[in-house]
Amino acid sequence: MSAAHSHGPAVAEPTSFEFTAENIELAKRIIAKYPEGRQQSAVMPLLDLAQRQCGGWLPKVAIDYVAHYLDMAPIRALEVASFYTMYNLKPVGKHFVQVCTTTPCWLRGSDEVLHVCEKKLGIKAGQTTPDGQFTVIEVECLGACVNAPMMQIGDDFYEDLTAETTEKILDALARGEKPATGPQNGRIRACASGGPTTLIESAIKAGVKPAGQA
């Protein structure tokens, strides 16, 4: 099992699981995307649905439930759930912080970001805070290298991080706020960091300063 599967507080394994009425509706819509008799193809989205319903992780009963829901052997669904790192087989905190430490982010200072997270929350990578609010883990590339360093919290990307912005984000989350997602240094999405170098006229029209202009 990879690191992503071995963290978490001592949360009791639930003894039963069932989709909520809304999730059943969703599940039906997902399954309808696949041809008749190929409902097993929906195993990944349904596992995701179950994970969301369970608060970010997949207990054994939920995996078995999804398997039965799709008429497949439980072990086949467990294979899928254990293969992909985005399924958590152990409980995680309310805010699931995944800090990218792959080369581009590392070159741009991900060590510092991770260090701040660990210091701020008082835990090591792979652990969950005792109050169950935060889990921090190191992950491999999340595909936002242009805005390195970055971390993913829940479904959101926080990019162009520094020690200060990381701290701010964690503080805001701890206060129950939802900090703005995306680049934290004022940059617009994945534009060149000093401002656009091409399509300058349209950039000016849109109110963005091109590169090299004060």
Add this chain to the structure above:
Amino acid sequence: MPKLTIDGVEIEVAPGTSVLQACEQLGIEVPRFCYHERLSVPANCRMCLVEVERMPKPAASCALPVGEGMVVKTNTPNVHKARKGVMEFLLINHPLDCPICDQGGECDLQDQAVSYGYDRSRFEENKRTVSDKYMGPLIKTFMTRCIQCTRCIRFVDEIAGVPALGGLARGEHLEITPALEAGVNSEMSGNLVDVCPVGALTSKPYSFNARPWELRKTESIDVMDAVGSNIRIDARGGEVLRVLPRLNEDVNEEWISDKTRYAIDGLKRQRLDRPYVRGADGKLKPATWVEAFAAIKAKVAGVDGSKIAGVAGDLVDVESTVALKDLLNALGSQNLDCRQDGASFDASNRAGYIFNSGIAGIENADVVLLIGTNPRWEAPLVNSRIRKTYLTGKLKKVAVVGQNIDLTYPTEWLGNAGSVLTDLANGTHAFAETLRNAKNPLIILGAGALRRGDGPAVQAAVRKLAETVGAVREDWNGFNVLHLAAGRVGALDAGFLPGPGGRDLGGILSGAQKGEIEVVYLLGADEIEADRFGNAFVIYQGHHGDRGAHRADVILPGAAYTEKNATYVNTEGRVQQARLAAFPLGEAREDWKILRALSAELGQTLPYDTLAQLRQRMVALNPVFGVLDRLVPSAWGPFGTEGAVADAHFTSPVENFYMTDPISRASQTMADCTEAFLKPALAAAAAE
């Protein structure tokens, strides 16, 4: 038909053939681990790399379909280098523990490392280790040795039909893991030991017992069910150490059931190794052959032939059955029966009691009807053949009259009452229409359906059904009886049945109660309750101290199936010869020789002194015994007695797959399996 060139030789193969299969057709050996010809092709071990012209890199030949004009090279320096690379990677995480590994000497990895391995490792980091998994009392795991070929996962999923194994996590962390704590609950699980190319899955009862080169290998026939699986018996000295399957596409392909493989430790326990005679105090006492024969002679001498009876058991070979029949006939007895289970059916026509389509014939069927049988327990290899046909998509529907149980493929349950069969035979049941519309309908009548007392009527009803739905034609005979006992069809063919005016089993037992039968000769018959013989003098000839021997007045120790050259006829009517792998224990003798010696003692010397002469006598008795290993179609004709089928439920007589005969009942391994797999299932069923 694409034509391709492999190593300069041109070959034309069927479309869809893989390059690896094409190589095999030319006799070119391609190393492989994950590829198994009876399983799906994952192409994950990469050992079978070959070079194909106009392809930039070496290709995995197992998953590469042949193409017109392909030029394949399997023996270039480049191919060799590629395979060496793959082998080096495989060995990175494989422990160097061959000296303590049970697979040593018959290990694919070991063998192929000789051809493709480097003589030293360049890997200096730590090897990975994997915790061992519990897979039940039959399979021992050593998962660090696993090379992740996934053959075991595919085997249980595809052949055994029990999705009990999975590969959890990925990459370096991938571990083969059983789905349940109970292990792999399948009656075919022992084959995992054979499909595993390394020593990750080995046989638990055989662990640390022997090296393959120490064993004497004998090709023989199995008797644990009526399939007649082809086996290889490996023995060292006088001890049978293991049983492995032997390839026979028509019977067992390359699989055997767990009972066939693991019941052999029963051959070491509860054995009869010397004659016994019951003394005046009512206790069995060890005796010599002379004393035992004298006791029999003293009893039989004054008794009229009509008061003597013989019953043949489940594991009897044709030789001893014929010898006993000849001896009893010579003594003037016609009271013979080989159906110790009390089944009654019409055995006048051979087609009425054999598996006419043949086991391989199942693959041509498109609709199957099972009546009063649980093939999963009665004949696991027949069941896996049905599953195989279902998986190809050719088999459209399987319906069941009898217990509604999981047979590893979807079935339609028609009910279990006798009336269902009546309705089917009369054509008033909806499913009769499905059978009629089928191209090759196949009906399997379980032995349990013939045990209910209305056997001849059931037989006639099924015959009528088979005839009306077109299951019996020139080119197709879908009327099949699935027997349970390896010796049954042979004994029926030998005519070990009541002669003119003779008594059948019921008659023998009631006669014994009333004193009309004074002497009963049990040839390996162990499934009859002891108190049903009244005061009759019981002679038991067999190899295990089971039920029959407990009741006996004289015990004659015979040979088990591994200890004699003998003929068996399987449920299809296929005549096959088992061979001696170890000598009978102690003073025990081959069964026909005992009967021959006894006949001389009783003054009715049988006219054969050698096995060859006895076999000539068998062929004279019934020409079917003259054709070995091949199926001879039996002529269709009337059989059975039209009559009312009782409304009682059809059930399978097998209550415990792991214990059905004296050998498996004496086996510790089979007892462990019962404990591990059957008890929890029974408890769960009781709780529901």
